[in-house]
Amino acid sequence: DAKTTQPTSMDCAEGRAANLPCNHSTISGNEYVYWYRQIHSQGPQYIIHGLKNNETNEMASLIITEDRKSSTLILPHATLRDTAVYYCIVRVRGGADGLTFGKGTHLIIQP
């Protein structure tokens, strides 16, 4: 699986858009970008994934650069409940084994 690089922590004001970057410069053509988040000591929660097109669901948007070497997760209107560690994971979709979690980005939403 390709290695990812994320900032250790970020702050965002409540009600503003939170933009979380992820670098994955060694991504392969058949690897997807997945985002999960973990709210303090709870089980991680799947957010969104994409291959090369931008994706949006009820939780977030995912913007993948044209060269696919980086991506940004966008939480459009952050709330205090979005404070969590966000993990960017790159892997083949048909991968048989478990996910590889790095240290992620600790996003703190400020009131």
Place this chain on the structure above:
Amino acid sequence: DADVTQTPRNRITKTGKRIMLECSQTKGHDRMYWYRQDPGLGLRLIYYSFDVKDINKGEISDGYSVSRQAQAKFSLSLESAIPNQTALYFCATSVTSGRTAYNEQFFGPGTRLTVL
């Protein structure tokens, strides 16, 4: 009701004791996983199972064993617990469609294990 449940939620035990952590799911998923999380770190895979007859070691399987009693149940055992197995343990499930395993995994609430 939660789709993925874990019991117990908290457990304190002593070095050398045998302990079992249990995971049940009502999602009908075929794949189940056990992860471990140490403070300040991401999750690491211990074991995973594709179905009842298939068990696979993950990154850190030493000191652990598992049992897939049914499609809905996947248990993790520590035969002789040691203090460095103190951690947060998560069970997860995912589904296979045809020959494709989807990476959208669904996690349980976790079991906090302390080995004294």
